[in-house]
Amino acid sequence: MTTSLRNRILVTGASGSIGGQLVKQLSISKANFCMGVHSNDSKNLLSEIKGGDFVEIDYNKPDTISRACSNVDSVFLLISGPRALEYVSTFVNEAKKADVRHIVKLSHFRADSSPGVTITRLHRQVEKVIEDSEISYTFLRPNSFMQNFVNFYSPSIRSRSAFYVPGGDAKVSFVDVRDIASVAANILINKNNNNETTHINRSYDITGPEAISYHQAAEIISNTINRKISYINSTETEAREGMRQIGMNEWFINIALELYDSYRRGYASKISPTVEFITGTKPRTFVKFAKDYASYFNQNG
Ligand SMILES: NC(=O)c1ccc[n+]([C@@H]2O[C@H](COP(=O)([O-])OP(=O)(O)OC[C@H]3O[C@@H](n4cnc5c(N)ncnc54)[C@H](OP(=O)(O)O)[C@@H]3O)[C@@H](O)[C@H]2O)c1
Structure with a gap:
């Protein structure tokens, strides 16, 4: 392996909500990175990102993982869905063979809480597979x-x-x-460039700066777009039907309903200092988010 490739970062799920933002930030920082893409649509979505090359990755195909991990030092790992445990086992096997040094794994808020809920328990099981692999890790657990x-x-x-x-x-x-x-970008870049060890084998809950209700979220969006937006506190049956209508599968719907139930019991209100601690910048407020994404809420958006 050549020295120049030792600081290479692989971003899996590069077309996803977080992966897409991460590759933008790595590009701006002129990091040495590659974008793991699962479908051709993803490649098109990311066509404007400068400085990173594409590598095909499909967790169902170990040979693609092996190629994607080749000459890679660190990985941003996003694995989701009911087959996550099977996928992570395959992934760490291939990553070890390729001598990957560090995995930053996207996990879930309070993944270590007990008894937790189905999705947090699943993420914790996936984390344990990574811990057992002896590849160093950082677990990011967002709300x-x-x-x-x-x-x-x-x-x-x-x-x-x-x-x-x-x-x-x-x-x-x-x-x-x-x-x-x-x-994620701070951890991946600092670890690569400065041999930073602070975040090795650490887990971080990640939250915004405040806990707000869905009523407050509706009010903030209303004020931002100058149109009354209502939060309808639906029943689980109504919510299930609504999620079916937008094409969510039953596994995901059950996960979401269980999470909403946990929210109603206060599970998601804790605030963590991680964003400012790691990036030096305060996390964005919901007001800032609503302003930046207002076009998605406007009727002609
Ligand atoms: N939503 C929340 O509020 C929340 C909160 C905490 C934690 N989480 C966790 O965040 C994760 C979801 O993150 P996200 O929203 O950024 O994801 P996302 O937008 O749904 O993106 C998923 C990514 O995975 C890729 N992918 C799908 N199947 C694949 C396969 N077989 N092999 C390789 N790549 C594959 C997709 O590529 P293609 O598009 O090309 O298929 C896509 O880039 C979940 O693990 C969830 O539990 C979510």
Whole structure:
């Protein structure tokens, strides 16, 4: 392996909410990185990112993992869905053979809480496979993404001026995916350039600066776009039907409903200092998020 390639970063899920922001930031920082793409659509989405090359990666195909990890020092690892455990085992096997030195794994807020919920327990099991691999790691455990309001709620915000969530009066310390990506970029770049060891084998909960309710989120979006947006505290049955209508699969719907239930019981209101601690910058507020993404909530957006 040549010295010049030892600081190379592989970003898996490069077309995803977090991966997309991470490759933008690595590009701006002129880091040595490659973008793991699963589909050709992803490649098109990322065509304007400068400085990173593409590498095909499909967790169902170990040979693609092996090629993607070749000459790579660190990996941003995003694995999701019901087959996550099987995928991570294959991934770490191939990563070890390729002599990958560090994995920054996207996990879930309070993945180590007990008893937790199905998704946090799954992420914790995946984390344990990485711990057992003896590859060094950093686990990033973000709370609910602000961008869920774009990815999941914006269609009904545009068409019906409302979003439908079984969130009760829960308070959630929503976090902007751009801040999660900044945390990942800082860890990956510092570790590569300065041989930084601070974040080795550490786990970080990642949240926004405040815990707000869905009522408050609706008010902030309303004030931002000058149009009344309502939060409808839907029943689980209504929420299930709504999620089916936007094409979510049953596994994901059950995960989401269980999470909303945990939010109503106060699970997601804790605030963590990670973003400022690692990036030196305060995390974005929901007001800032709503301003930056206002076009997604406008009826002509
Ligand atoms: N949403 C939240 O509020 C929240 C909060 C905390 C944690 N999380 C965790 O965040 C993760 C989701 O992150 P995200 O929203 O950034 O993801 P995302 O936007 O759904 O992106 C998923 C990425 O994975 C790639 N991918 C899909 N199947 C693949 C395969 N077989 N092999 C290789 N790559 C594959 C996709 O590529 P293609 O598009 O090309 O298929 C895409 O780039 C989940 O693990 C979730 O538990 C989410």
